[in-house]
Amino acid sequence: MVGVALEKSEINLEAAQQQLESVDAREVVEWAAKTFGDGLVMSTSFGIQSAVMLHLVTSVVPDIPAIWVDTGYLPPETYRFAEELIERLQLNVKVYQSPMSPARMEALYGKLWEQNDVEAFNRYDQIRKVEPMQRAIAELNATAWLAGLRRDQTKHRQSLHVVERPLDVYKVHPILTWNAKTIYEYLTAHDLPYHPFFDLGYVTVGDWHSSRPLMATDENGRDTRFQGLKQECGLHLPQTWGEAESLDSSLL
Structure with a gap:
């Protein structure tokens, strides 16, 4: 990555959008690299279609820090899939985890995912996902964050722009307008793998206890996450870092 990150005040957000x-x-990735220089990072969950963003971004910025928030509850297949992509794409992965171990969290709060309650899920997400991501952004001195969100994923994401500034860093969404067909075509063109759970009927996968295969009765792929109680884990919401409120009753 070359250059020095621009001051936030130098960017005309409306014009960029x-x-x-x-x-x-x-x-979009080239613009972000030129605009933000060494302040640019990306995030990855090593989920179903994560190979797309990882390949796309690193083909432009090979050494970009790729932040991976490891909750400690990912399926074994996700960890193995991550290692495969790290080696193949020579990723500069920065792993961040909660300072509270899974065992300590369960001792203090119980198994939050079994409480069938949005607030319990929000507490879980704040501890295991939002706080580590907030710390990663701060420690890496990030001024902009590339994320693989798409408008066809959730109601909230339908309202997003390719570039935004929801908090203290800019968010850039290169594949915002893509759909399942576009994703498939990119994976095929570059001989990239899906997460192994794709073959088991998953369209999105996160923690082992809060992900399931898609069923005929599901109205949205994100209904397969968080027991259908919400669609977002808090990382990509426009409120303060500490909030993990779902936007309706229904990922990455």
């Missing part, structure tokens, strides 16, 4: 809405994903 208009400029980037109609360009392709690679151009």
Whole structure:
């Protein structure tokens, strides 16, 4: 990655949004690399389609820090899939975890995912996901964050722009307008793998206790997460870092 990150005040957000809405994903990444320089990071969950963003971004910025928030509750297949992609794409992965171990959390709060309650899930997400991501952004001196969100995933994501500034860092979404067909075509064109759970019927996967295969009765792929109680884990919501409120009753 080259260059020094620009001051936030130097970016005309409205103009950038208009400029980037109609360009392709690679151009968005190139713009972000040029604009934010060493302040640019990306996030990855090593989920079902994570190979797309990892390949796309590192083909432009090979050494970009890839933040992986490891909750400690991922399926074994996710850890093995992560190692496969790290080796194949030579990723500069930065692993962040909660300072509270899973055992300590369960001793203090119980198995939060079994409480069938949105507030319990929000507490879980704050401890295991939001706080580590907040710390990663601060420690890496990030000014912009590339994320693989798509408008067709949740109601909240339908309202997103390619570039935004919801908090103290900019968020850039190169594949925001993509759909399942576009994802498949990119994976095929570059001979990239899906997460192994794809073959088991999963369209999204996170922690082992809060993910399941898609069923015929599901209205949205994100209904397979968090026991259908919410769609977002808190990492990509526009409120304060500490909030993990779901936006309706229904990932990455």
